[in-house]
Amino acid sequence: MKLESDRHRVFVWGHRGAPALAAENTVPSFLAALAEGVDGIELDVQLAADHTVVVLHDDTVDRTTDGQGWVGRFTWPELRRLRAKNPDGTWSADGVPCLDDVLDAVPLDTKVCVEYKNGPRFYQDLVPRTLQVIRAHRAEDRVIVSSFDHCALRESAELAPQVDRAAAWGMVRLLEPWRVAGAVGAKFVHLHRAMAPVPDLRSMRAHGLGIALWSLRSTADVGELAEEFIDAAFVDDPAWAQGLKRAGA
DSSP states (O other), X not given: OOOOOSSOSSEEEEETSOTTTSOTTSHXXXXXXXXXXXXXXXXXXXXXXXXXXXXXXXXBSTTTBSOOSBGGGSOHHHHHHSOBBOTTSOBOSOOOOBHHHHHHHSOTTOEEEEEEOOSSSOOTTHHHHHHHHHHHTTOGGGEEEEESOHHHHHHHHHHOTTSEEEEEEOSOOOSSHHHHHHHTTOSEXXXXXXXXXXXXXXXXXXXXXXXXXXXXXXHHHHOHHHHTTOSEEEESSHHHHTTOOOXXX
16 A cells, blocks of 8 residues: 555544544544545554454543443443543444444545554454455555554464554564564564654665654654654644655655
């Protein structure tokens, strides 16, 4: 997948949709992000007790819904009946969607970043079942899969080499990140903004990796120097990112 836009040099991902505007990881959130002009949407997948691929970030439903408990103990119908929490703390009429719901709801040309949410609890069949949904929607050429669980990315590479991969990591600085990406056949790396010093960005760029930063809330978070090296940004509120361009663009 080529992360390029007619409007930006930096590709803007709606991080869990647009959680500044609507309940995160819900269909209304993804549609709100697209309405704000993002280039693609990002979402997280886990498995319900009945093995349905569901879209939810945390390993429990406590923070984002009116329910309590580990995601994997709920069936899909039970998750669908929960109410998602809006940005203002009120309850939405929407529950937890499944991946099928999201791919059905967004336009057919929508770029989608699907994060395998393995850890701290691990789902044995998360990767193959997610890929099964992606294939059913014939979305292989517009989906990129990512994960902090690099074993999941290796499994994804074995099962669906045609689906692009991104290696993610959080509050840690890797010695040779291009080797990690290479081990799972990843074209892209997804980094926390605090773990992206310019020398590291320069080295990753020299090794041909596409670079995306997350936890961005303003252009100040990107910084003028980092802006020169990044290809994509994950944002909660798409409005500020519409003018985000690579330096010199």
